[in-house]
Amino acid sequence: MRYIIIGAGAVGGAMGARLAGAGREVVLVARGAQYTALREGGLRFHAPDGEHIHRLPVVDGPCSLGELRSDDVLVLAVKTQDSEVALDTWGAAPVAGGGTAAERLPLLCAQNGVESQRLALRRFRRVYGVCVWLPATFVEPGVVSAAGAPLTGILHLGRHPYGTDETVCGIAADLEEARFEAPVVPDVARWQYAKLLGNLANAIEAVTGPIADEEQRRLYARVRAEGETVLRAAGIPYASEEEQREARGETRLVPLGGVERGGGSSWQSLTRGTGTIEADYLNGEIVLLGRLHGVPTPLNELLQQLATAFARERRAAGSLPVAELVRLADEAVAAAAGAVAFVQEDLAVRP
Missing domain, CATH: 1.10.1040.10 (N-(1-d-carboxylethyl)-l-norvaline Dehydrogenase; domain 2)
Incomplete structure (x- = not known):
């Protein structure tokens, strides 16, 4: 699976850094000063085990990425007030083999609150909720820190509105290799x-x-x-x-x-x-x-x-x-x- 992190701030940056460090394919989505810093200097990630620099693909939207792949996972990590724009932008993106992201790809809402997954389900067929306990900080453009140890965070995962499936179990396995606890629960x-x-x-x-x-x-x-x-x-x-x-x-x-x-x-x-x-x-x-x-x-x-x-x-x-x-x-x-x-x-x- 390839992870498209929509919103490479504190939470999204920390998830992207840890997934990349575990050998997973990651694309960061950012804008403004964060987009510029990530493209020019990479993602600098501070954690208890040291500083890591990840030079990852960075885009400002689906048009910059091109056609999405059928094995892509979209991770929505923007603040809820920015969700509708992101959902509209990425939901319409074409996927290789036909169809759109909203029709074919899984979307994880890695955000505070409960509203984004409701908004997402109006557009996306496969929506997953994430209960995010990830004490991370946006330090400055291009720099993110996460102070959790020995695990970076705990991310409960499940289908929205209820249930589990093979996709979320596969995502959880990747997250657990990336220093997260990732329980899969039917009642996220x-x-x-x-x-x-x-x-x-x-x-x-x-x-x-x-x-x-x-x-x-x-x-x-x-x-x-x-x-x-x-x-x-x-x-x-x-x-x-x-x-x-x-x-x-x-x-x-x-x-x-x-x-x-x-x-x-x-x-x-x-x-x-x-x-x-x-x-x-x-x-x-x-x-x-x-x-x-x-x-x-x-x-x-x-x-x-x-x-x-x-x-x-x-x-x-x-x-x-x-x-x-x-x-x-x-x-x-x-x-x-x-x-x-x-x-x-x-x-x-x-x-």
Whole structure:
């Protein structure tokens, strides 16, 4: 199989580097400064086992690659807000022997959240979900780091919406030779929703800085509890925290000399000044489900709005004092409680 990594940033770059290091054929898809750096200097990958430089084919789209092969695997590793453009672009690409990528090729959604695989299934016949636990960082154009050891990350894989097949088992085997744990599960969405609950902290981290104090942790506990209430109301199962810890086993984060790991994906988006952030598909997923099932979600709605405003206005990552965020959170909860009380009172007096 040949792996086409659509979005050679932190996650995509780390997956591509490890697959290439294991002898698999890899093509990187990038744009802008990342495309230029990868073409000119290769992919520099920092990991606990040292620095690796991979000079791989780099393209900015399917037209630059030419006709796709029937053994290609498309790995979608862009942020969810960029998924629709990527899906439209690559779905229409022709495959040797006839047909398009959307008709013939497997597509792995290696992203946070659960929305991209829904979008993909509108276009692609064979969609696979990936629950991504891969602590990676986009350091600068052409340079990616991943601090996990002895495994680089844990990637639960499965068909979307449910099931497994020979294709995903073959992909998992390649990933396991490339220093990943890659369990194949029939219920990958259960793992993705568990990861989603963890990713609700991304917006807190993005606007107030990497989570390091008790005040941030207490706020996240409230945000997560709100998310868990929503998932229960929606009847959506998710893997327990104990299952997730067991899956990670002995894998830990190792400080990398000369490569500072800051925050997660949302923090990195603000730091890079991309102008967009994935909060609509993390906290926003909880907000959406809450509205569908009649559960107030004031904390996640606040974080969604704040993170989106920070990205749009290109405000500095971590520039909001934690105490100010907590104050805004308390006000949002009080306002939501007041609105619920008003509706209940109004219903009670109606004839």
